[in-house]
Amino acid sequence: MHDSYSERMSGGETRAAAGLALVFAFRMLGMFMVLPVLATYGMELRGSTPALIGLAIGAYGLTQALLQIPFGMLSDRIGRRPVIYAGLLIFAAGSLLAANADSIWGVIAGRVLQGAGAISAAVMALLSDLTREQHRTKAMAMIGMSIGLSFAVAMVVGPLLTRAFGLSGLFMATAAMALLGILIVAGVVPRAAGPLQHRESKVASQALLPTLQHVDLLRLDFGILALHAILMASFIALPLALVEQGGLPKEEHWWVYLTALLIGFFGMLPFIIYGEKQRRMKRVLLGAVAVLLACELYFWQFGSSLRALVLGTVVFFTAFNLLEASLPSLVSKVAPAGGKGTAMGVYSTSQFLGAALGGILGGWLYQHYSLSGVFLGCAAMALLWLVFAVTMREPPYVTSLRLPLSVAALHEVGLAERLQAVPGVADAVVVREEAAIYIKVDTQQLDRMSLERLIEAPPATC
Incomplete structure (x- = not known):
């Protein structure tokens, strides 16, 4: 091997990867921290109904899905930093709007504005500009880990922050993190010589149509849409079930999520290792979707005590973490050469659409059919995904x-x-x-x- 392929990341590359991973983590924390608390604390807001709470949970996904690819393309033209700064300011403005809202409509408006700060594609493109070829996968993995970690932290910190400072304080904290992200980009992340022409880290307009016609990629896009729809809808039902059926005060929910995420993270690792080593990722994927389906049916039928709900939540997060970690890897394997950036752009858009759909649908189902309706709706979505996934081919291990x-x-x-x-x-x-x-x-x-x-x-x- 050439020396250039065995050397470590330079100081500049490490700073770029660590700094941008932090920016990503802060922003995702702001997105995720409301999930475990909005269904319980949001009902105190003026004009709240379960359907509107669901809209508030999923609203950011609508603007995120609409603007993510256009913002990425804009960063190719005017530069990465202006787009990232503008996106973080928009996100902070949305957080402040939600923090000062006294009605559910104000929170919905804030969440819509938060989602409009769609900087994911621009951050990934800047990371590519600042890292060499042989270290890019490592740098991308650091960002992937930061997203997973921010989700885990949000599930625990969200309830604790809201218990101490209320929903308003939670949104103020997310605004502060967005502004801190601007300082990190300005002060820690090195300057790039210029935008790098690199198809694996951005959406290429000429690759968009072939990506949208690629059946195996569409199957994975539907998978991430279904996964995040199920997650958002479940987070309307689960916090309420813990209060109503488990008798657990909303201030104590953090320990349930901490337990579920820790066990879920370590529980998924053997399956990921098995799938990759034995080249059986299709089997692992189908198994995890089936477990997700079983969890929703279990919540519907047996989720009437705290012990049952905690057990179900642990198994749910094991399956969720496994799917969340393996789906992007499958997209990378299945995407044609030179098409990974475009495939990931469409995949991310599908993910945000799923979040919007899940929040809206989950709130509507709860309002009309109570907790059982939400759990059965999630089970139906998981079943539909299973039907789509059964026909997938074993992915190429490339x-x-x-x-x-x-x-x-x-x-x-x-x-x-x-x-x-x-x-x-x-x-x-x-x-x-x-x-x-x-x-x-x-x-x-x-x-x-x-x-x-x-x-x-x-x-x-x-």
Whole structure:
């Protein structure tokens, strides 16, 4: 291996990855902290109904889904930082609007404005600008971990903050975190030389239509939509069930979520390792969706005591964490060479649409059919997902590579076709405007050095 592939991340790359992971974490904390408390504390707001509480929970997903891809494309034109600063200011403004609201409509307006600060794509693009090829996956993983961690922290800190300072204090804290994110981007994250042309970290307009026509990717997009719809709807029902059927005061809910998330996190690890090592991710995915379905039916039929609700919540979060961690990995495997950025953009949009749908539908179901209606509605969504997922193929166990091309290699006719004939290469596409080739390889079959020699070698002459 070349030295460049074994060296560690530079100080600048580490600062960029850590700083942007923190920005992501603060923003997601602000999104997630209301989940465990809005259903219980929100009913004290003027004009509240269960349906409007559901709308408040899911509202951010609507604007997030609409604006995420356009904001990412805008960052290619005017720069990453202006878009990130503007997005965080919009998010802070939404938080302040919700904090000062005395009616449920004010909170809904604040949540809509929070979602309009859709900076995910711009942050990922800036991370790509600031990291080298061989460290990009590691940097992206740091952001992925920060999102997972922020969700876990939000489930515990949300109830504790709200108990101490009320809903208003919770939203003020999210505004402060957004402003802190601006200071981190300005003071910690290094400056980039300029936007990097890189298809794996942004939405490419020419790849959008093929992505929307890719059946395997659409199946995964529906999966993340269903998962977040079930999560949001469940968070309308579960806090209320803990109070009404479990007899647990709303101020004490934090320990249930802490227990469920800790056990759920460690509980999912053996299944992820099994799926990847044995190349059985389809089996793991189907099993987790089936468990999710079983959990909703269990809540509906047996969730009448605190012990039963806590047990169900632990199993629910084990399945949820497993699916949340494995779905993005499956998108990366299934997306065509050079299409991962676009595939992830559509996937994220589907995730936010699911959050909006789940909040709205969950609130409506609770208002008209009580807790049982919500749990049965979530079970129906899980069943529909299971039907879609059963027909998926076992994903290819491949890794995406982007290799720079010399001028000679760039003009070589049939290079992508020749590379696809190499054992272990599943897909290859030359992108001339980037002077690069995107390749998907099975690392168990491929010798990376041989691949690089083939690309660097001058074209054979007859």
